[in-house]
Amino acid sequence: MSTAVMSGPRLADIIGTGPWPGPAYDSLTAGISRAIGDGRIPVGARLPSEREAAAATGLSRTTTSRAFAKLREQGFVVTRRGSGSVVQLPEVPGGRIDHLLTPAGADEAEIDLTCTASVAPPWLLGAYERAVAQIHAYLPGTGYYPSGLPVLKELIAESYTTRGVRTAPDQILITSGAFGAVSIAVRALNEGRGRVLIESPTYPNAIATLEGAGASLIPYPLELSSAGHHWDIDAMDHIARQTRVRSAYLIPDFHNPTGALLPEEQRPELGAMLRRNSMVPIFDESLVELGLDGDPTPTPMAAFVPDSITAGSTSKIFWGGLRVGWMRIPTHRIEAMASTRLSLDLGAPVLEQLVAVELMRDHDMIVGEYRVKLRAARDSLAAQVRAHLPSWQVIVPSGGMALWCRLPEDRSGALAVAARRHGLSLVSGPNFAPAGGLDRWIRLPYTVSETQLGEVGPRLAAAWDDALKFTDRVPAGRARTVA
Ligand SMILES: Cc1ncc(COP(=O)(O)O)c(C=O)c1O
Incomplete structure (x- = not known):
């Protein structure tokens, strides 16, 4: 968090010096909140005093005071004795911290589009039953397996070897x-002090965990063309060289939130760039199996960057409630990762690992069925958005669990607020931005039930109508989402 103190002229550089239409204090409030929302005024910055701000913007002291009071009221600024007016992002309704407190189905009328995750598949109960039947074999032991159950590790290692990277x-x-x-990897690689290159947009919890580990984030903006989002390796190389960043957190496979896939032909190129810059990347493969258009599972990036960490998971293909994931580690880093892990927790639950083993035995059938379901959901949601919101740009990704839609105006925060009144929970675009901005984007997961999905288009259109009527831009605040 920055502690920079901003001068009056600097504030005027950012928000301009007028004219200030309407009630001038409203205009000034909107100018400052917009600049905070899109990252031009960073969170943690200290605004100039009201007197200085008045002098720099050409407004009266009374007007400036009213604007600052409104910013405080809206949660953009907190005033602390001795440290002046410090910029913060307000909480925006539209995210949930803990789905366990509001289990799916608790409010049937509400459609929760805050999360890219599905309910448990029908196979899960049987897998639990089979796992319970095996657990007696583990009861004579202590149950501590800090690196995981050997049987599960073998299955996962085998799947990497089959995909082309011997493990x-x-x-x-x-x-x-x-x-x-990811939490273990970033702590072990950076010891909480390094810079990490990260795509913008990206998965919100990755921003939280990397920042929580003390890393400074260097955003790499994904490129956009009519075909969708893509990676420009030269541009990434340029940023890497300029910032001398030594690590990266990347989601090359059906990236959350865009659904973009790094093409096979670009993989060696990305690998060479990362090696050339002596970077040790973390590749998040959470969504790698969710190709929906019949393409083969992508080659693991670890095949091109031997000194890289790969994160994987059962959450997207089986169920988030298992809480079973893994990391693939180069041999010379096993020790460091294992010891960092022990500073965070002592291992995953034995029963859930046995369930994961059971599900992996039926992997192809389970994943195959899930892809068919997701593909239909993706196509249905895209068709609805096109029909109900013709001014939005919808790019249909070849995989993943969400559409990332471009709005005709910067009103994603306003949309998330308005949507609540129509029984729809959304996470606004700025939540996916490591360094502010993205209020022109909204993520729409297609993982809810078919019945709920059918209602998304009309509710979204009604919410958008409301959002367009908001006179104040709604804050690009941070909501919370888990997936
Ligand atoms: C890119 C990405 N990484 C990690 C996660 C979290 O996965 P897990 O439930 O395995 O911790 C998600 C969930 O949406 C995700 O999209």
């Missing part, structure tokens, strides 16, 4: 989801 079971560490794997 020994020792290179696998079972973690609490892919999220756990």
